[in-house]
Amino acid sequence: MSDQNQSEAPDAPIKAPGIVGSIASLLGSLKFSLGVVVIIALACIAGTVIPQGEQVSRYLMKNPGPHKGLELMTSLGLTHVFSSWWFAVLLCVLAASLLVCTGRRFQAIRRSSGAMRVRVGGSFVTHVSLLLVLAGGVVRVLWGEKGILELSEGQETTSCAGADGIMPIPFTVRLVKFELELYKSPGQAAGAEGDVLFVQWPEKGLAVKLPVELMKANVVVPPREQMAPDNAFRVTVERYVPDFFMDSATGEAKSRSDQPNNPALYVSVTGGGITNAQWVFARFPDFSKHSGPKGGAAMPLQFQFLSGSANQAAMGRSSGPVKAFRSTVELLENGQVVLKKTIAVNSPLAHRGYTFYQVSYNPEDLTWTALQVVRDPGVPIVYAGFLLMMVGLTVVFCVGPYLDDKRKKAREAV
């Protein structure tokens, strides 16, 4: 990338006669174009520093009464800048100016040569790309649709709530399943925050709650008793499995998923002349899977796994940061499932011009989901504009200067 020390080839004068020529001349002048850009930039600043749309409604709900300044700004469209008629007019004027400039760039290509021609060509492509992006936006406004689809598991529908009423969808959408996934709390590799191992020795009145921490030895002794070899037990949580299952092939305990669907702890106990290790299940407190005890004596301690994460998941409440939320949906046409996919944030589902985005869920009801439905035929045009813009700018800032340098070096060599 190098600097261009000379200005680009001047644009051709506009030769159209009369008022058309005057308007075209005005639209194609750099001063006018940049003036429009400056006005749009100022409008953009206003649109970010002045409360817009819903912010104004919220403010008025909190502070009822007359607000003359706000009323004036609303009447001028300053509280809904980006959807105001005058902002649309500004964008149209910019588009018209771009169109004339693009035409002049095209003429300039023919009048230039060498590296300059390449650079002017890049500039032309860049201006065309901007027109494409604006055209894509117009297509979205004129022919695009957007709505919100709310479904519970098992429900199906052929429409959703659009901006102007019911928005029909030309196929059936059925929610098969909704899933919420939470992050494990930091530093709690053994389980989620609130996971506790409840240790009891009913005969001796021992009842202690040990926070679940892997490989940490906890010595438990009945209350009001001195520590002795027959009444002190070393309790260690050796393993945590969030979704326990026993692999029948290998006989090993494994986890089906990261979700706390069947949380279990592997607890080892030594003391009182015995060595014991057992699985303790949060969901099945009466069931335990022993590998011991060894040493002849009966195991006096009883364990209960009080899993915070399992309880939260069971109650459908999120306490930790949300890792993901996703909806598995089926699309049906003529009663037949034509597509089944899991939709997540950043992973939408597209079918017949309609795209479904995961936007919301209800933490109190994890069978419910909200999807945004978008039909935007302008997207391919906008993306084509994006691609052309990068091509054009690369030519202007990289290829053109490279050719300039090459020519300069060749001249120096001569």
Added chain:
Amino acid sequence: MISLFNAGLAAYVGALVFAVVYLMSSRRFFDMAANTLMAAGALIQTVYIGMRWVEAGRAPFSNMFESLVLFAWSVAVIYLILRIQRNIPWLGAAASVFSALALAHASTFEADIKPLMPALQSNWLSFHVLTCFLGYGGFAVAFLLGIGFLVADRSASKVKPETREALETVMTRTISFGFLFLTLGILTGAVWANSAWGTYWSWDPKETWSLITWFIYAIFLHCRFMRGWRGQASALISIIGFASVLFTYYGVNFLLSGLHSYAQ
């Protein structure tokens, strides 16, 4: 990890000290030492960012701490690339001050690796943020050059015309670089937004301010290339443009709410 962060900061501070001594003594040894330390700082930061990337399992570009680290890195790298092509004696000192201040400021934010919210869990995160910050880095260097140009212009009798021209040339070059990457950053952000939220543009304050910044530099480039603007005017636009960059990056996060509010 923290020791690597501190080592990067120390390298930039060391580069600053040597660069200042070079400016006072004009001895080449100090210039070499300053640039070596600057390169060491950039290298240490590269390793730091890489290690953090591996540890987090995703691009470490998701909050103020991580983005400031990236900002410091991009300014250092862009300065070093420029230095290979041209020697502007005071630019090393200015770039090292910038990178050191960015890192020092980063240290005031929480450095813990935090889990990502669902919207940020995308491969677009690394493309979008990296391209934006390469753009910001280019604009930061252009801003330093703009300031340097105005200072040099005030003492016009001492500055040779070729020095003025060199400053203008490098300033335009860094702005062109920044503009290319800012454009790429905005476009990747738009594609990502369309994939995450179903709309490529929603006039969110961050988006809108990035467009304002883009407009300012587009005006600069048109004035420079179409009308041959030189001198103080182009230096001033470079400074105004960077003020807009800072507001886009920093001001929007703290003063305006929107889709990018997680960036605090």
